[in-house]
Amino acid sequence: MRKVITAADVERMLCAGESFATIPADAIITPSARDLMRSRKLPARPFFAKASAVAKAMADKPDGRPANSAASAAPHSCDCSQSIDLKNPAAIQKFFTSPAVEAVKAQMCDIGRRMWEKDYVDGNGGNITVRVAENLVLCTPTLISKGFMKPCDMCLIDLDGNQMAGTKKRTSEALTHLGIMKRQPKARACIHAHPVHATAFAVASVIPPSCLIPEAEVFLGEIGMAEYQTPGTPANGKAVGEVGVNHQVVLMQNHGVITWGDNVEDAHWKMENIDAYCRTVWIASQLGSPLHSFGADKLKELIAIRQKLGMSDQRLGTKDCKLCDPGDFRAAPVSQPPKT
Ligand SMILES: [Zn+2]
Known part of the structure:
Protein backbone atom coordinates (compact mmCIF):
# COMPACT_ATOMS: atom_id res chain seq x y z
CA MET A 1 0.00 0.00 0.00
CA LYS A 61 19.21 28.24 10.10
CA PRO A 62 18.31 29.33 13.66
CA ASP A 63 14.76 30.23 12.64
CA GLY A 64 14.29 27.36 10.24
CA ARG A 65 13.84 29.63 7.21
CA PRO A 66 15.73 29.14 3.98
CA ALA A 67 18.41 31.78 3.47
CA ASN A 68 16.48 33.59 0.75
CA SER A 69 13.14 33.65 2.56
CA ALA A 70 11.36 36.97 2.73
CA ALA A 71 9.04 35.78 5.49
CA SER A 72 9.55 38.89 7.56
CA ALA A 73 9.64 41.38 4.71
CA ALA A 74 6.15 42.63 5.41
CA PRO A 75 4.01 42.58 8.54
CA HIS A 76 1.49 39.79 8.25
CA SER A 77 -2.11 39.96 9.33
CA CYS A 78 -4.30 36.87 9.10
CA ASP A 79 -8.00 37.05 8.46
CA CYS A 80 -8.93 37.06 12.13
CA SER A 81 -12.65 37.13 11.35
CA GLN A 82 -12.78 33.48 10.28
CA SER A 83 -13.72 30.94 12.91
CA ILE A 84 -12.34 27.40 12.87
CA ASP A 85 -14.41 24.42 14.07
CA LEU A 86 -12.60 23.52 17.29
CA LYS A 87 -14.30 20.11 17.41
CA ASN A 88 -12.78 19.11 14.07
CA PRO A 89 -9.11 18.06 14.56
CA ALA A 90 -8.55 17.70 10.80
CA ALA A 91 -9.80 21.24 10.14
CA ILE A 92 -7.58 22.59 12.94
CA GLN A 93 -4.52 20.76 11.58
CA LYS A 94 -5.21 21.93 8.05
CA PHE A 95 -5.52 25.52 9.25
CA PHE A 96 -2.40 25.18 11.43
CA THR A 97 -0.32 24.12 8.42
CA SER A 98 -1.93 26.49 5.89
CA PRO A 99 0.40 28.85 4.00
CA ALA A 100 -1.04 31.93 5.74
CA VAL A 101 -0.40 30.51 9.21
CA GLU A 102 3.03 29.19 8.18
CA ALA A 103 3.96 32.74 7.15
CA VAL A 104 3.00 34.01 10.62
CA LYS A 105 5.05 31.24 12.29
CA ALA A 106 8.11 32.27 10.26
CA GLN A 107 7.61 35.89 11.20
CA MET A 108 7.33 35.00 14.91
CA CYS A 109 10.69 33.21 14.64
CA ASP A 110 12.19 36.26 12.97
CA ILE A 111 10.92 38.58 15.71
CA GLY A 112 12.16 36.15 18.38
CA ARG A 113 15.65 36.22 16.86
CA ARG A 114 15.62 40.03 16.77
CA MET A 115 14.54 40.20 20.43
CA TRP A 116 17.29 37.78 21.43
CA GLU A 117 19.92 39.73 19.49
CA LYS A 118 18.88 42.92 21.28
CA ASP A 119 19.10 41.33 24.74
CA TYR A 120 15.37 41.70 25.32
CA VAL A 121 15.09 38.06 26.35
CA ASP A 122 17.35 35.90 28.47
CA GLY A 123 17.37 32.15 28.88
CA ASN A 124 14.00 30.87 27.75
CA GLY A 125 12.30 34.18 28.70
CA GLY A 126 9.80 36.11 26.62
CA ASN A 127 6.91 34.98 24.46
CA ILE A 128 4.96 35.97 21.36
CA THR A 129 1.32 35.47 20.40
CA VAL A 130 -0.50 36.29 17.17
CA ARG A 131 -4.23 36.02 16.62
CA VAL A 132 -4.73 34.03 13.44
CA ALA A 133 -8.50 33.40 13.61
CA GLU A 134 -11.47 34.67 15.57
CA ASN A 135 -11.04 31.76 17.99
CA LEU A 136 -7.36 30.75 17.59
CA VAL A 137 -3.99 32.21 18.51
CA LEU A 138 -0.47 31.13 17.57
CA CYS A 139 1.98 31.21 20.47
CA THR A 140 5.59 30.41 21.18
CA PRO A 141 6.49 27.24 23.13
CA THR A 142 7.81 27.08 26.66
CA LEU A 143 11.43 26.36 27.58
CA ILE A 144 13.05 27.48 24.34
CA SER A 145 15.27 30.46 23.57
CA LYS A 146 13.42 33.01 21.47
CA GLY A 147 16.57 33.39 19.38
CA PHE A 148 16.52 29.83 18.05
CA MET A 149 12.90 28.94 17.38
CA LYS A 150 11.74 27.16 14.24
CA PRO A 151 8.30 27.51 12.67
CA CYS A 152 7.53 23.92 13.61
CA ASP A 153 8.01 24.84 17.30
CA MET A 154 4.93 27.09 17.31
CA CYS A 155 1.73 26.13 19.15
CA LEU A 156 -1.91 26.82 18.38
CA ILE A 157 -4.24 27.64 21.29
CA ASP A 158 -7.86 28.65 21.76
CA LEU A 159 -8.86 31.83 23.63
CA ASP A 160 -8.87 29.94 26.95
CA GLY A 161 -5.29 28.81 26.45
CA ASN A 162 -6.10 25.17 25.56
CA GLN A 163 -3.52 23.79 23.14
CA MET A 164 -5.12 22.76 19.85
CA ALA A 165 -2.07 21.93 17.69
CA GLY A 166 1.72 21.83 17.75
CA THR A 167 4.20 19.32 19.08
CA LYS A 168 5.78 21.59 21.72
CA LYS A 169 4.03 22.73 24.92
CA ARG A 170 2.69 26.26 24.81
CA THR A 171 4.15 29.01 26.98
CA SER A 172 2.44 29.40 30.36
CA GLU A 173 2.41 33.17 29.73
CA ALA A 174 -0.16 32.68 26.97
CA LEU A 175 -2.85 33.41 29.58
CA THR A 176 -1.35 36.87 30.10
CA HIS A 177 -1.47 37.64 26.38
CA LEU A 178 -5.02 36.30 26.16
CA GLY A 179 -5.95 38.59 29.07
CA ILE A 180 -5.31 41.49 26.69
CA MET A 181 -6.61 39.91 23.47
CA LYS A 182 -9.95 38.94 25.00
CA ARG A 183 -10.53 42.49 26.25
CA GLN A 184 -9.08 44.41 23.31
CA PRO A 185 -9.95 43.15 19.80
CA LYS A 186 -7.38 45.50 18.23
CA ALA A 187 -4.64 43.52 19.97
CA ARG A 188 -3.85 41.03 17.20
CA ALA A 189 -0.31 40.35 18.40
CA CYS A 190 1.33 40.55 21.83
CA ILE A 191 4.98 40.36 22.83
CA HIS A 192 6.34 39.86 26.32
CA ALA A 193 10.02 40.36 27.07
CA HIS A 194 12.48 41.43 29.77
CA PRO A 195 14.41 44.31 28.15
CA VAL A 196 16.79 45.53 30.83
CA HIS A 197 16.03 49.26 30.89
CA ALA A 198 12.23 49.04 30.76
CA THR A 199 12.27 46.11 33.21
CA ALA A 200 14.34 48.24 35.61
CA PHE A 201 11.52 50.81 35.63
CA ALA A 202 9.01 47.96 36.19
CA VAL A 203 11.04 46.65 39.13
CA ALA A 204 11.18 50.15 40.64
CA SER A 205 7.43 50.46 39.87
CA VAL A 206 8.08 53.76 38.14
CA ILE A 207 6.38 54.85 34.94
CA PRO A 208 8.85 57.00 32.97
CA PRO A 209 7.75 60.65 32.80
CA SER A 210 5.99 61.92 29.70
CA CYS A 211 6.52 65.07 27.58
CA LEU A 212 10.23 64.39 26.98
CA ILE A 213 10.49 62.77 23.50
CA PRO A 214 7.83 63.33 20.82
CA GLU A 215 8.12 59.93 19.11
CA ALA A 216 7.51 58.17 22.42
CA GLU A 217 4.25 60.09 22.89
CA VAL A 218 3.07 59.23 19.37
CA PHE A 219 4.04 55.57 19.24
CA LEU A 220 3.90 54.43 22.87
CA GLY A 221 0.97 56.53 24.03
CA GLU A 222 0.33 56.47 27.75
CA ILE A 223 2.46 53.76 29.37
CA GLY A 224 0.61 51.43 31.74
CA MET A 225 1.76 49.63 34.91
CA ALA A 226 0.23 46.30 35.98
CA GLU A 227 0.49 45.12 39.57
CA TYR A 228 2.68 42.10 40.26
CA GLN A 229 1.09 38.68 40.03
CA THR A 230 2.73 35.27 39.68
CA PRO A 231 3.68 34.71 36.02
CA GLY A 232 1.48 32.32 34.09
CA THR A 233 -1.49 32.53 36.47
CA PRO A 234 -5.02 33.67 35.63
CA ALA A 235 -4.48 36.49 38.18
CA ASN A 236 -1.60 37.80 36.09
CA GLY A 237 -3.75 37.62 32.96
CA LYS A 238 -6.45 39.65 34.72
CA ALA A 239 -4.04 42.27 36.10
CA VAL A 240 -2.25 42.78 32.78
CA GLY A 241 -5.44 42.54 30.70
CA GLU A 242 -7.20 45.25 32.68
CA VAL A 243 -4.31 47.66 32.11
CA GLY A 244 -3.55 46.49 28.58
CA VAL A 245 -7.04 47.16 27.27
CA ASN A 246 -6.21 50.89 27.16
CA HIS A 247 -2.39 50.81 27.03
CA GLN A 248 -0.38 49.29 24.19
CA VAL A 249 2.69 49.22 26.40
CA VAL A 250 2.43 47.78 29.91
CA LEU A 251 5.22 47.58 32.46
CA MET A 252 4.67 44.49 34.60
CA GLN A 253 5.79 45.15 38.17
CA ASN A 254 8.85 43.10 39.20
CA HIS A 255 8.77 41.25 35.91
CA GLY A 256 9.08 42.85 32.46
CA VAL A 257 7.08 44.40 29.65
CA ILE A 258 4.20 43.40 27.39
CA THR A 259 3.25 45.27 24.23
CA TRP A 260 0.50 44.75 21.68
CA GLY A 261 -0.20 45.89 18.15
CA ASP A 262 -2.01 45.26 14.92
CA ASN A 263 0.60 42.65 13.96
CA VAL A 264 3.72 41.13 15.48
CA GLU A 265 6.06 43.67 13.85
CA ASP A 266 3.99 46.53 15.28
CA ALA A 267 4.12 44.97 18.76
CA HIS A 268 7.88 44.52 18.42
CA TRP A 269 8.39 48.15 17.41
CA LYS A 270 6.69 49.17 20.64
CA MET A 271 9.04 46.89 22.58
CA GLU A 272 12.00 48.63 20.92
CA ASN A 273 10.43 52.05 21.55
CA ILE A 274 9.79 51.49 25.28
CA ASP A 275 13.24 50.12 26.04
CA ALA A 276 14.96 52.93 24.09
CA TYR A 277 12.78 55.48 25.89
CA CYS A 278 13.54 54.09 29.35
CA ARG A 279 17.26 53.92 28.53
CA THR A 280 17.29 57.53 27.30
CA VAL A 281 15.36 58.84 30.31
CA TRP A 282 17.67 56.96 32.66
CA ILE A 283 20.84 58.32 31.00
CA ALA A 284 19.43 61.85 30.78
CA SER A 285 18.58 61.74 34.47
CA GLN A 286 22.27 61.15 35.29
CA LEU A 287 23.50 64.30 33.55
CA GLY A 288 22.87 66.63 36.47
CA SER A 289 20.51 68.95 34.65
CA PRO A 290 16.74 68.90 35.10
CA LEU A 291 14.93 67.05 32.33
CA HIS A 292 13.19 69.51 30.04
CA SER A 293 9.47 69.00 29.50
CA PHE A 294 7.98 70.28 26.26
CA GLY A 295 4.67 70.85 28.05
CA ALA A 296 1.01 69.94 27.82
CA ASP A 297 0.15 72.06 24.78
CA LYS A 298 2.81 70.35 22.66
CA LEU A 299 1.73 66.97 24.00
CA LYS A 300 -1.82 67.63 22.77
CA GLU A 301 -0.42 68.21 19.27
CA LEU A 302 1.36 64.85 19.45
CA ILE A 303 -1.78 63.09 20.66
CA ALA A 304 -3.58 64.55 17.62
CA ILE A 305 -0.88 63.03 15.36
CA ARG A 306 -1.33 59.72 17.16
CA GLN A 307 -5.06 59.82 16.55
CA LYS A 308 -4.54 60.58 12.86
CA LEU A 309 -2.48 57.39 12.71
CA GLY A 310 -5.50 55.50 14.03
CA MET A 311 -4.33 55.03 17.61
CA SER A 312 -6.79 56.05 20.31
CA ASP A 313 -5.57 57.96 23.33
CA GLN A 314 -7.41 58.24 26.61
CA ARG A 315 -5.25 61.17 27.73
CA LEU A 316 -7.37 63.67 25.81
CA GLY A 317 -9.77 63.98 28.73
CA THR A 318 -6.92 64.54 31.20
CA LYS A 319 -6.40 67.94 32.81
CA ASP A 320 -3.41 69.89 31.45
CA CYS A 321 -1.69 69.91 34.83
CA LYS A 322 -1.70 66.11 34.86
CA LEU A 323 -0.62 65.53 31.24
CA CYS A 324 3.10 66.05 31.88
CA ASP A 325 3.14 64.94 35.49
CA PRO A 326 6.48 63.21 36.21
CA GLY A 327 4.65 60.90 38.63
CA ASP A 328 6.98 58.84 40.80
CA PHE A 329 10.04 59.60 38.71
CA ARG A 330 12.49 61.26 41.08
CA ALA A 331 15.91 60.61 39.55
CA ALA A 332 16.08 64.28 38.61
CA PRO A 333 13.56 67.10 38.67
CA VAL A 334 11.65 67.77 35.48
CA SER A 335 11.70 71.43 34.48
CA GLN A 336 8.61 73.01 33.01
CA PRO A 337 8.66 75.11 29.82
CA PRO A 338 8.82 78.88 30.37
CA LYS A 339 5.41 80.55 30.59
CA THR A 340 4.60 82.59 27.49
ZN1 LIG B 1 8.45 37.03 31.72
Whole structure:
Protein backbone atom coordinates (compact mmCIF):
# COMPACT_ATOMS: atom_id res chain seq x y z
CA MET A 1 0.00 0.00 0.00
CA ARG A 2 1.31 3.44 -0.90
CA LYS A 3 2.35 5.61 2.04
CA VAL A 4 0.34 8.79 2.61
CA ILE A 5 2.27 11.90 3.69
CA THR A 6 0.14 14.51 5.44
CA ALA A 7 0.97 18.05 6.55
CA ALA A 8 1.35 16.72 10.08
CA ASP A 9 3.97 14.25 8.80
CA VAL A 10 5.89 17.04 7.07
CA GLU A 11 5.65 19.19 10.20
CA ARG A 12 6.95 16.33 12.36
CA MET A 13 9.82 15.57 9.97
CA LEU A 14 10.89 19.21 9.83
CA CYS A 15 10.82 19.42 13.61
CA ALA A 16 12.83 16.23 14.01
CA GLY A 17 15.25 17.22 11.25
CA GLU A 18 14.41 13.98 9.39
CA SER A 19 15.53 13.61 5.81
CA PHE A 20 12.82 13.73 3.16
CA ALA A 21 14.85 11.16 1.24
CA THR A 22 13.23 8.54 3.49
CA ILE A 23 9.82 9.17 1.90
CA PRO A 24 9.06 6.47 -0.66
CA ALA A 25 9.08 7.75 -4.23
CA ASP A 26 5.49 6.52 -4.80
CA ALA A 27 4.12 8.11 -1.62
CA ILE A 28 0.87 10.06 -1.85
CA ILE A 29 1.41 13.68 -0.80
CA THR A 30 -1.80 15.32 0.45
CA PRO A 31 -2.67 18.82 -0.82
CA SER A 32 -2.09 20.40 2.61
CA ALA A 33 1.31 18.66 2.86
CA ARG A 34 2.15 19.99 -0.60
CA ASP A 35 1.08 23.52 0.47
CA LEU A 36 3.27 23.26 3.56
CA MET A 37 6.26 22.17 1.49
CA ARG A 38 5.73 25.07 -0.89
CA SER A 39 5.45 27.53 2.01
CA ARG A 40 8.81 26.24 3.31
CA LYS A 41 10.29 26.46 -0.18
CA LEU A 42 10.58 22.68 -0.37
CA PRO A 43 10.25 21.48 -3.96
CA ALA A 44 7.04 19.49 -4.41
CA ARG A 45 8.09 16.65 -6.75
CA PRO A 46 10.50 15.24 -7.67
CA PHE A 47 11.89 16.40 -4.34
CA PHE A 48 13.43 13.54 -2.43
CA ALA A 49 17.10 13.97 -3.23
CA LYS A 50 16.93 17.76 -3.26
CA ALA A 51 14.63 17.97 -0.26
CA SER A 52 17.11 16.46 2.13
CA ALA A 53 19.56 19.23 1.24
CA VAL A 54 16.89 21.89 1.69
CA ALA A 55 15.78 20.39 4.99
CA LYS A 56 19.38 20.39 6.19
CA ALA A 57 19.79 24.03 5.13
CA MET A 58 16.64 24.91 7.06
CA ALA A 59 17.80 22.99 10.12
CA ASP A 60 21.07 24.93 10.00
CA LYS A 61 19.21 28.24 10.10
CA PRO A 62 18.31 29.33 13.66
CA ASP A 63 14.76 30.23 12.64
CA GLY A 64 14.29 27.36 10.24
CA ARG A 65 13.84 29.63 7.21
CA PRO A 66 15.73 29.14 3.98
CA ALA A 67 18.41 31.78 3.47
CA ASN A 68 16.48 33.59 0.75
CA SER A 69 13.14 33.65 2.56
CA ALA A 70 11.36 36.97 2.73
CA ALA A 71 9.04 35.78 5.49
CA SER A 72 9.55 38.89 7.56
CA ALA A 73 9.64 41.38 4.71
CA ALA A 74 6.15 42.63 5.41
CA PRO A 75 4.01 42.58 8.54
CA HIS A 76 1.49 39.79 8.25
CA SER A 77 -2.11 39.96 9.33
CA CYS A 78 -4.30 36.87 9.10
CA ASP A 79 -8.00 37.05 8.46
CA CYS A 80 -8.93 37.06 12.13
CA SER A 81 -12.65 37.13 11.35
CA GLN A 82 -12.78 33.48 10.28
CA SER A 83 -13.72 30.94 12.91
CA ILE A 84 -12.34 27.40 12.87
CA ASP A 85 -14.41 24.42 14.07
CA LEU A 86 -12.60 23.52 17.29
CA LYS A 87 -14.30 20.11 17.41
CA ASN A 88 -12.78 19.11 14.07
CA PRO A 89 -9.11 18.06 14.56
CA ALA A 90 -8.55 17.70 10.80
CA ALA A 91 -9.80 21.24 10.14
CA ILE A 92 -7.58 22.59 12.94
CA GLN A 93 -4.52 20.76 11.58
CA LYS A 94 -5.21 21.93 8.05
CA PHE A 95 -5.52 25.52 9.25
CA PHE A 96 -2.40 25.18 11.43
CA THR A 97 -0.32 24.12 8.42
CA SER A 98 -1.93 26.49 5.89
CA PRO A 99 0.40 28.85 4.00
CA ALA A 100 -1.04 31.93 5.74
CA VAL A 101 -0.40 30.51 9.21
CA GLU A 102 3.03 29.19 8.18
CA ALA A 103 3.96 32.74 7.15
CA VAL A 104 3.00 34.01 10.62
CA LYS A 105 5.05 31.24 12.29
CA ALA A 106 8.11 32.27 10.26
CA GLN A 107 7.61 35.89 11.20
CA MET A 108 7.33 35.00 14.91
CA CYS A 109 10.69 33.21 14.64
CA ASP A 110 12.19 36.26 12.97
CA ILE A 111 10.92 38.58 15.71
CA GLY A 112 12.16 36.15 18.38
CA ARG A 113 15.65 36.22 16.86
CA ARG A 114 15.62 40.03 16.77
CA MET A 115 14.54 40.20 20.43
CA TRP A 116 17.29 37.78 21.43
CA GLU A 117 19.92 39.73 19.49
CA LYS A 118 18.88 42.92 21.28
CA ASP A 119 19.10 41.33 24.74
CA TYR A 120 15.37 41.70 25.32
CA VAL A 121 15.09 38.06 26.35
CA ASP A 122 17.35 35.90 28.47
CA GLY A 123 17.37 32.15 28.88
CA ASN A 124 14.00 30.87 27.75
CA GLY A 125 12.30 34.18 28.70
CA GLY A 126 9.80 36.11 26.62
CA ASN A 127 6.91 34.98 24.46
CA ILE A 128 4.96 35.97 21.36
CA THR A 129 1.32 35.47 20.40
CA VAL A 130 -0.50 36.29 17.17
CA ARG A 131 -4.23 36.02 16.62
CA VAL A 132 -4.73 34.03 13.44
CA ALA A 133 -8.50 33.40 13.61
CA GLU A 134 -11.47 34.67 15.57
CA ASN A 135 -11.04 31.76 17.99
CA LEU A 136 -7.36 30.75 17.59
CA VAL A 137 -3.99 32.21 18.51
CA LEU A 138 -0.47 31.13 17.57
CA CYS A 139 1.98 31.21 20.47
CA THR A 140 5.59 30.41 21.18
CA PRO A 141 6.49 27.24 23.13
CA THR A 142 7.81 27.08 26.66
CA LEU A 143 11.43 26.36 27.58
CA ILE A 144 13.05 27.48 24.34
CA SER A 145 15.27 30.46 23.57
CA LYS A 146 13.42 33.01 21.47
CA GLY A 147 16.57 33.39 19.38
CA PHE A 148 16.52 29.83 18.05
CA MET A 149 12.90 28.94 17.38
CA LYS A 150 11.74 27.16 14.24
CA PRO A 151 8.30 27.51 12.67
CA CYS A 152 7.53 23.92 13.61
CA ASP A 153 8.01 24.84 17.30
CA MET A 154 4.93 27.09 17.31
CA CYS A 155 1.73 26.13 19.15
CA LEU A 156 -1.91 26.82 18.38
CA ILE A 157 -4.24 27.64 21.29
CA ASP A 158 -7.86 28.65 21.76
CA LEU A 159 -8.86 31.83 23.63
CA ASP A 160 -8.87 29.94 26.95
CA GLY A 161 -5.29 28.81 26.45
CA ASN A 162 -6.10 25.17 25.56
CA GLN A 163 -3.52 23.79 23.14
CA MET A 164 -5.12 22.76 19.85
CA ALA A 165 -2.07 21.93 17.69
CA GLY A 166 1.72 21.83 17.75
CA THR A 167 4.20 19.32 19.08
CA LYS A 168 5.78 21.59 21.72
CA LYS A 169 4.03 22.73 24.92
CA ARG A 170 2.69 26.26 24.81
CA THR A 171 4.15 29.01 26.98
CA SER A 172 2.44 29.40 30.36
CA GLU A 173 2.41 33.17 29.73
CA ALA A 174 -0.16 32.68 26.97
CA LEU A 175 -2.85 33.41 29.58
CA THR A 176 -1.35 36.87 30.10
CA HIS A 177 -1.47 37.64 26.38
CA LEU A 178 -5.02 36.30 26.16
CA GLY A 179 -5.95 38.59 29.07
CA ILE A 180 -5.31 41.49 26.69
CA MET A 181 -6.61 39.91 23.47
CA LYS A 182 -9.95 38.94 25.00
CA ARG A 183 -10.53 42.49 26.25
CA GLN A 184 -9.08 44.41 23.31
CA PRO A 185 -9.95 43.15 19.80
CA LYS A 186 -7.38 45.50 18.23
CA ALA A 187 -4.64 43.52 19.97
CA ARG A 188 -3.85 41.03 17.20
CA ALA A 189 -0.31 40.35 18.40
CA CYS A 190 1.33 40.55 21.83
CA ILE A 191 4.98 40.36 22.83
CA HIS A 192 6.34 39.86 26.32
CA ALA A 193 10.02 40.36 27.07
CA HIS A 194 12.48 41.43 29.77
CA PRO A 195 14.41 44.31 28.15
CA VAL A 196 16.79 45.53 30.83
CA HIS A 197 16.03 49.26 30.89
CA ALA A 198 12.23 49.04 30.76
CA THR A 199 12.27 46.11 33.21
CA ALA A 200 14.34 48.24 35.61
CA PHE A 201 11.52 50.81 35.63
CA ALA A 202 9.01 47.96 36.19
CA VAL A 203 11.04 46.65 39.13
CA ALA A 204 11.18 50.15 40.64
CA SER A 205 7.43 50.46 39.87
CA VAL A 206 8.08 53.76 38.14
CA ILE A 207 6.38 54.85 34.94
CA PRO A 208 8.85 57.00 32.97
CA PRO A 209 7.75 60.65 32.80
CA SER A 210 5.99 61.92 29.70
CA CYS A 211 6.52 65.07 27.58
CA LEU A 212 10.23 64.39 26.98
CA ILE A 213 10.49 62.77 23.50
CA PRO A 214 7.83 63.33 20.82
CA GLU A 215 8.12 59.93 19.11
CA ALA A 216 7.51 58.17 22.42
CA GLU A 217 4.25 60.09 22.89
CA VAL A 218 3.07 59.23 19.37
CA PHE A 219 4.04 55.57 19.24
CA LEU A 220 3.90 54.43 22.87
CA GLY A 221 0.97 56.53 24.03
CA GLU A 222 0.33 56.47 27.75
CA ILE A 223 2.46 53.76 29.37
CA GLY A 224 0.61 51.43 31.74
CA MET A 225 1.76 49.63 34.91
CA ALA A 226 0.23 46.30 35.98
CA GLU A 227 0.49 45.12 39.57
CA TYR A 228 2.68 42.10 40.26
CA GLN A 229 1.09 38.68 40.03
CA THR A 230 2.73 35.27 39.68
CA PRO A 231 3.68 34.71 36.02
CA GLY A 232 1.48 32.32 34.09
CA THR A 233 -1.49 32.53 36.47
CA PRO A 234 -5.02 33.67 35.63
CA ALA A 235 -4.48 36.49 38.18
CA ASN A 236 -1.60 37.80 36.09
CA GLY A 237 -3.75 37.62 32.96
CA LYS A 238 -6.45 39.65 34.72
CA ALA A 239 -4.04 42.27 36.10
CA VAL A 240 -2.25 42.78 32.78
CA GLY A 241 -5.44 42.54 30.70
CA GLU A 242 -7.20 45.25 32.68
CA VAL A 243 -4.31 47.66 32.11
CA GLY A 244 -3.55 46.49 28.58
CA VAL A 245 -7.04 47.16 27.27
CA ASN A 246 -6.21 50.89 27.16
CA HIS A 247 -2.39 50.81 27.03
CA GLN A 248 -0.38 49.29 24.19
CA VAL A 249 2.69 49.22 26.40
CA VAL A 250 2.43 47.78 29.91
CA LEU A 251 5.22 47.58 32.46
CA MET A 252 4.67 44.49 34.60
CA GLN A 253 5.79 45.15 38.17
CA ASN A 254 8.85 43.10 39.20
CA HIS A 255 8.77 41.25 35.91
CA GLY A 256 9.08 42.85 32.46
CA VAL A 257 7.08 44.40 29.65
CA ILE A 258 4.20 43.40 27.39
CA THR A 259 3.25 45.27 24.23
CA TRP A 260 0.50 44.75 21.68
CA GLY A 261 -0.20 45.89 18.15
CA ASP A 262 -2.01 45.26 14.92
CA ASN A 263 0.60 42.65 13.96
CA VAL A 264 3.72 41.13 15.48
CA GLU A 265 6.06 43.67 13.85
CA ASP A 266 3.99 46.53 15.28
CA ALA A 267 4.12 44.97 18.76
CA HIS A 268 7.88 44.52 18.42
CA TRP A 269 8.39 48.15 17.41
CA LYS A 270 6.69 49.17 20.64
CA MET A 271 9.04 46.89 22.58
CA GLU A 272 12.00 48.63 20.92
CA ASN A 273 10.43 52.05 21.55
CA ILE A 274 9.79 51.49 25.28
CA ASP A 275 13.24 50.12 26.04
CA ALA A 276 14.96 52.93 24.09
CA TYR A 277 12.78 55.48 25.89
CA CYS A 278 13.54 54.09 29.35
CA ARG A 279 17.26 53.92 28.53
CA THR A 280 17.29 57.53 27.30
CA VAL A 281 15.36 58.84 30.31
CA TRP A 282 17.67 56.96 32.66
CA ILE A 283 20.84 58.32 31.00
CA ALA A 284 19.43 61.85 30.78
CA SER A 285 18.58 61.74 34.47
CA GLN A 286 22.27 61.15 35.29
CA LEU A 287 23.50 64.30 33.55
CA GLY A 288 22.87 66.63 36.47
CA SER A 289 20.51 68.95 34.65
CA PRO A 290 16.74 68.90 35.10
CA LEU A 291 14.93 67.05 32.33
CA HIS A 292 13.19 69.51 30.04
CA SER A 293 9.47 69.00 29.50
CA PHE A 294 7.98 70.28 26.26
CA GLY A 295 4.67 70.85 28.05
CA ALA A 296 1.01 69.94 27.82
CA ASP A 297 0.15 72.06 24.78
CA LYS A 298 2.81 70.35 22.66
CA LEU A 299 1.73 66.97 24.00
CA LYS A 300 -1.82 67.63 22.77
CA GLU A 301 -0.42 68.21 19.27
CA LEU A 302 1.36 64.85 19.45
CA ILE A 303 -1.78 63.09 20.66
CA ALA A 304 -3.58 64.55 17.62
CA ILE A 305 -0.88 63.03 15.36
CA ARG A 306 -1.33 59.72 17.16
CA GLN A 307 -5.06 59.82 16.55
CA LYS A 308 -4.54 60.58 12.86
CA LEU A 309 -2.48 57.39 12.71
CA GLY A 310 -5.50 55.50 14.03
CA MET A 311 -4.33 55.03 17.61
CA SER A 312 -6.79 56.05 20.31
CA ASP A 313 -5.57 57.96 23.33
CA GLN A 314 -7.41 58.24 26.61
CA ARG A 315 -5.25 61.17 27.73
CA LEU A 316 -7.37 63.67 25.81
CA GLY A 317 -9.77 63.98 28.73
CA THR A 318 -6.92 64.54 31.20
CA LYS A 319 -6.40 67.94 32.81
CA ASP A 320 -3.41 69.89 31.45
CA CYS A 321 -1.69 69.91 34.83
CA LYS A 322 -1.70 66.11 34.86
CA LEU A 323 -0.62 65.53 31.24
CA CYS A 324 3.10 66.05 31.88
CA ASP A 325 3.14 64.94 35.49
CA PRO A 326 6.48 63.21 36.21
CA GLY A 327 4.65 60.90 38.63
CA ASP A 328 6.98 58.84 40.80
CA PHE A 329 10.04 59.60 38.71
CA ARG A 330 12.49 61.26 41.08
CA ALA A 331 15.91 60.61 39.55
CA ALA A 332 16.08 64.28 38.61
CA PRO A 333 13.56 67.10 38.67
CA VAL A 334 11.65 67.77 35.48
CA SER A 335 11.70 71.43 34.48
CA GLN A 336 8.61 73.01 33.01
CA PRO A 337 8.66 75.11 29.82
CA PRO A 338 8.82 78.88 30.37
CA LYS A 339 5.41 80.55 30.59
CA THR A 340 4.60 82.59 27.49
ZN1 LIG B 1 8.45 37.03 31.72
